[in-house]
Amino acid sequence: MSGQVMVSEEAAPVHPGAPILQVTGLVKHFSTDRGLFGGGAKLHAVDGVDLEIFPGEVLAVVGESGSGKSTLARCILRLIDPTAGRIVFDGQDVLALKGRRLAGFRQQVQPVFQDPFSSIDPRWRVGTSVAEALDAFAIGAKAERRARVLDLLDRVGLDPSLAGRRPHELSGGQRQRVGIAAALAPSPRLIVADEPVSALDVSVQAQVLNLLADLQRDLRLAILFVAHDLAVVEHISHRVAVMYLGKIVETGPTDAVFRDPRHPYTKALLEAIPRPDPDRRMEGSALHGEIPSPIAPPSGCRFRTRCPVAIGRCVTEEPEMTAFGVGHTAACHVARAEQQDDHHRP
Numbered sequence: 001m002s003g004q005v006m007v008s009e010e011a012a013p014v015h016p017g018a019p020i021l022q023v024t025g026l027v028k029h030f031s032t033d034r035g036l037f038g039g040g041a042k043l044h045a046v047d048g049v050d051l052e053i054f055p056g057e058v059l060a061v062v063g064e065s066g067s068g069k070s071t072l073a074r075c076i077l078r079l080i081d082p083t084a085g086r087i088v089f090d091g092q093d094v095l096a097l098k099g100r101r102l103a104g105f106r107q108q109v110q111p112v113f114q115d116p117f118s119s120i121d122p123r124w125r126v127g128t129s130v131a132e133a134l135d136a137f138a139i140g141a142k143a144e145r146r147a148r149v150l151d152l153l154d155r156v157g158l159d160p161s162l163a164g165r166r167p168h169e170l171s172g173g174q175r176q177r178v179g180i181a182a183a184l185a186p187s188p189r190l191i192v193a194d195e196p197v198s199a200l201d202v203s204v205q206a207q208v209l210n211l212l213a214d215l216q217r218d219l220r221l222a223i224l225f226v227a228h229d230l231a232v233v234e235h236i237s238h239r240v241a242v243m244y245l246g247k248i249v250e251t252g253p254t255d256a257v258f259r260d261p262r263h264p265y266t267k268a269l270l271e272a273i274p275r276p277d278p279d280r281r282m283e284g285s286a287l288h289g290e291i292p293s294p295i296a297p298p299s300g301c302r303f304r305t306r307c308p309v310a311i312g313r314c315v316t317e318e319p320e321m322t323a324f325g326v327g328h329t330a331a332c333h334v335a336r337a338e339q340q341d342d343h344h345r346p
């Protein structure tokens, strides 16, 4: 993908320079312990992922549970070490960072998790949790912190009076807002949000998504937004990367991926979205069966065992990423053949 890629028409940031985050050939294999004498097998959680995010851009990573999204997010956050590959943030080799530079990276790249309790302590008052996020990076003089905490609560739409409450006194949506305030506290440039609304009621999901979209625009944040549901990311993301069994199978501007999906897996995910408008329903069959074990991924194309259009070649040959439009790529033999037919038609 070139640095000139334009994303969806509305509110799309143009990419004038270098990506803020660039991931190349990322692999994370877990060894599965099969007892003392059995050789452990390798679980291919992430199996060669390339992606980039530009400053102020929202990239959604979408795929079913088990496709490796959280493992990818945890590698990027440097919570776990990848088996192979490269992660560059703001020109720095993330995997080589130590000491002060690593602390600087942790300040600039903040997580938001599905369960806000993984970033806020259930015993602490809400204001303390947010203050702690400031303290962790020694931000601001002590006297300023109170004002800063109240300001952050206000930013995420929480009444300052909630600062004295404990998490269990809040609703799920309010707790996630506290999690977001804590993530914003050190003024990050990139937020890695792993299913930040998946645990919330649908009505609350929309509110938290709107909040994230507003913050993203106002603060020019870059967000890596992980979700298992394409519908959730339609309005918040500029680009989408669809992940299946450790690999990205399609990526493109959100608009292009929704309007003109090329990979059968993307089509199946789109079809799973309930639509009131029959014109937007997709043809073909919905997704059947379960995601295969990442211990022994299928040969050739990993999706072939569930693919409604698979051909012989899909068993033997792994499809490469092919361009279908500006910044829009997919890895599918059938889609590629269809595109070539279109080109050769008089």
Ligand SMILES: Nc1ncnc2c1ncn2[C@@H]1O[C@H](COP(=O)(O)OP(=O)(O)O)[C@@H](O)[C@H]1O
Pocket: 030, 043, 044, 045, 063, 064, 065, 066, 067, 068, 069, 070, 071, 072, 294
């Ligand atoms: N620490 C771990 N040890 C072994 N296997 C793991 C570990 N973390 C994740 N996995 C496996 O890696 C695969 C991808 O998991 P995950 O990254 O959580 O996917 P997703 O977030 O898309 O649901 C799954 O098969 C999961 O069981």
Ligand SMILES: [Mg+2]
Pocket: 069, 070, 071, 194, 195
């Ligand atoms: Mg996950």
